Amino acid sequence: MSATVSANFAPARAAAEAAAVGQQHPGGVLYIVATPIGNLADISLRALHLLAQADAVACEDTRHTRSLLRAWGLERPSPSLLAVHEHNEAEAAQAVVERLREGQRVAYVSDAGTPGISDPGARLAAAVRDAGLRVVPLPGASSITTALSAAGVTGDGRFVFEGFLPTKPGERAAALQALLTEPRAVVLLEAPHRIAALAQALQIFGARPVTLARELTKQFEDIATLPAQELAAWLSADPNRQRGEFVIVLHPAPQAERALDEPLRVLRLLLAELPLKTAVRLAAEITGAPRNTLYDAALRLRAEC
Template identity: 40%
Template sequence: MSEPTGGAPWRKTPLPGGLYFVATPIGSARDITLRALDILASAEVIAAEDTRTARKLLELHGVPLAGRKVIAYHDHSSAAAREGLLKLAEEGASVAYVSEAGSPLVADPGYDLGRDAAARGILVTTAPGPSAAIAALTLSGLPSDRFTFAGFPPSSGGARKTFIAEAARMDATVILFESPKRIRGLLDLLCESAGESRSAALARELTKKFEEVRRGSLAELRDGVESDPPRGEIVLVMARAEEVAADPADVDAALREAMERLRIKDAAAEVANVFGRPRRELYQRALELARTEDD
């Protein structure tokens, strides 16, 4: 391996032709790895989701382009743009690809590029590093032995409700991305599907100056974003679904008692919190009990 150039922390070394996925910082520029810098200094071609961000990152760490171009490749790039990068790699060029922030392919473009490169026998490797999903899981205080990264929920409609209902049933800690404008709506739906008492954590601006992690029940997080709306990039981490060992007769008895005091919807919500069950499930059961008693 060659020595650092001009005292820089990175080393410029010959790279075999292929595709190199390079993880980049999600906030703090100093989170870049030395191997990532080595690849960015050495690759013959650099492709980026956002060329301006990539150029700034190289400048911050003193990595010279030395005549190399930074080629744009993002979600809206054409098949021809992907083919151009693949052809360069097939011809022996080392192609480094960086997303705007974090690990390429994790809620970022690059999947089609990596899939096609592997299918064509092109070397595909990665310089792993920062990931908002893993950072949020680490700080959440929730079980990390089994987790699912679910990404961004659909923005609206039935697809959004179905997605959230499925996430609520997962037997694993669930990691979600969401925008500040839609986080209150997401928490409302999760309270209905997963139960207000389900433990969760909301992380924002990870590794940045205003990093914040809010921990509590889904209901507490929902009420918190109502009174203090979060800004910046948000990761929501939710505890796995857990079956509560409760006799169905006890649940029915609790529903009947609550329905004597409250509207059906409110009674179902109260009992759902007590037994840690999805509100929607107990609402349907409360309707069945009400119909039975009316007959």
């Protein structure tokens, strides 16, 4: 398979060389290279050129990266592949710095997507920068922006990236409670063995639209948008929907819902100290929000505790 894929990428490598003619990729620089999140054809021409020219490739997993490079026809000797992952990033960064000081070009890739974004690479880039050396990013695939581009999030385009929420149920519930009043879209990541639990926890967002993107750019890519309260049932209806890596986009609350952000914040504070009816009455007097609306919200909050 690798030989066939390599042959198919021969025209791409030739195009990469042609496209990069005259471009400057000096030595003594760390190049942060985005790689595909699934579909190998999503590699950029510039990335192909730089990976061929680099003196060394630092990577999250040398075995995985060797397979990627082989698929593109970019075989490399083992000594030029440097393991830099979350468990050794601090010390391995110093070895990279030494190579850069010798004038080498070093490319860094994570297992998939853009390094340093919920992947190792940030500490490496910081160490190189702190050493007074240059860091150059090569843009490319990112599961975050890929999911957002298909989610159809309307509004002002702002979003917040939360990544993986805490795994303990209580901590995860607290994190989601804090996001109830977030006016921007929220992007989450989740693993297959925890997606069902996250879907259950997301029910507190009620009818808020959620886009679930699974196996992005791969053969069994699946992107669906539905109300948060229906997500758990949708997942359980088909076991295949719980397979793969997930990006979840929680759409912004509608304007009418956002108008209750401050009243709900006040209500939560009061509920922590006072009986339900007293908390509702005081929250309504303080914020001017309808008492019936706050009473219904208080019942939901108490049921979640």
